[in-house]
Amino acid sequence: xxxxxxxxxPSALDYVLKGGGQMYIxxxxxxxxxxxxxxxxxxxxxxxxKNTIPSTESCPAGVLLEYVESTTLNINFASxxxxxxxxxxxxxxxxxxxxxxxxDEAVELTGVKTGTYADIGYINITMCTVMDDTDTTxxxxxxxxxxxxxxxxxxxxxxxxxxxxxxxxxTLSTDDTGEEVQYLKGESKAVTIxxxxxxxxxxxxxxxxxxxxxxxxxxAPLKGTEPVAISFTGGCTPDPTKPATGTVSQxxxxxxxxxxx
Numbered sequence: 001x002x003x004x005x006x007x008x009x010p011s012a013l014d015y016v017l018k019g020g021g022q023m024y025i026x027x028x029x030x031x032x033x034x035x036x037x038x039x040x041x042x043x044x045x046x047x048x049x050k051n052t053i054p055s056t057e058s059c060p061a062g063v064l065l066e067y068v069e070s071t072t073l074n075i076n077f078a079s080x081x082x083x084x085x086x087x088x089x090x091x092x093x094x095x096x097x098x099x100x101x102x103x104d105e106a107v108e109l110t111g112v113k114t115g116t117y118a119d120i121g122y123i124n125i126t127m128c129t130v131m132d133d134t135d136t137t138x139x140x141x142x143x144x145x146x147x148x149x150x151x152x153x154x155x156x157x158x159x160x161x162x163x164x165x166x167x168x169x170x171t172l173s174t175d176d177t178g179e180e181v182q183y184l185k186g187e188s189k190a191v192t193i194x195x196x197x198x199x200x201x202x203x204x205x206x207x208x209x210x211x212x213x214x215x216x217x218x219x220a221p222l223k224g225t226e227p228v229a230i231s232f233t234g235g236c237t238p239d240p241t242k243p244a245t246g247t248v249s250q251x252x253x254x255x256x257x258x259x260x261x
Contacts, residue, residue: 021197028190037081090216098177210239
């Protein structure tokens with residue numbers, strides 16, 4: 001049984017290391033944050049465009065005014081928490097309910113071929129009987145077919161009683177499954193991100209990125225020799241709910257905790 005945190009969610013790594021920390025995310029406009037995991041890598045990229053207004057009072061023309069515009073702020077980070085929600089964010093998808101358990105479910109398979117595997121349409125199978133289309137012949141597992149219960153694949157054994165293009169009647173039961181991630185269901189969505197941890201200089205900080213168009217970047221390995229990390233990138237855009245004054249940012253705020261003067 002998975003260890004639960006204080007909110008009743010599956011526990012995640014919650015320690016904070018120098019140069020890393022904890023990442024929280026909320027849909028833009030919501031104050032309900034979800035913990036998305038501990039991270040060792042958080043990068044910020046800041047770009048500005050400098051412009052000049054030429055003076056018309058001299059020849060050759062001088063510079064009347066120099067100013068900065070087109071502020072750009074990006075954030076990149078990696079999470080080691082491969083939860084269904086994080087995977088869905090990476091693939092611009094959504095999390096949906098998984099398979100619901102069934103009992104004595106009738107399934108018909110048509111056009112099966114010997115030496116191949118037929119997709120039953122269910123996974124996590126607990127019981128299955130296989131009969132012909134007249135429901136008079138019951139085929140024998142290990143002689144006529146093989147059954148991969150976890151994957152939901154029925155293998156048709158060459159030389160068994162099941163012939164090519166046969167119609168099979170299955171009666172099966174399954175357990176339910178966990179959540180499913182539907183890939184590529186939409187576009188990047190606006191979120192609010194909070195980073196809580198120690199910055200690279202060792203200072204404990206809390207950083208709020210108010211409005212970020214978040215998407216996955218790079219690879220998302222299913223299996224590898226190194227710890228699997230899911231990398232994200234996001235472009236920060238102004239939060240119109242923040243007053244655009246000289247002392248209040250519409251992009252992000254870094255707050256130092258017990259910072260050394």
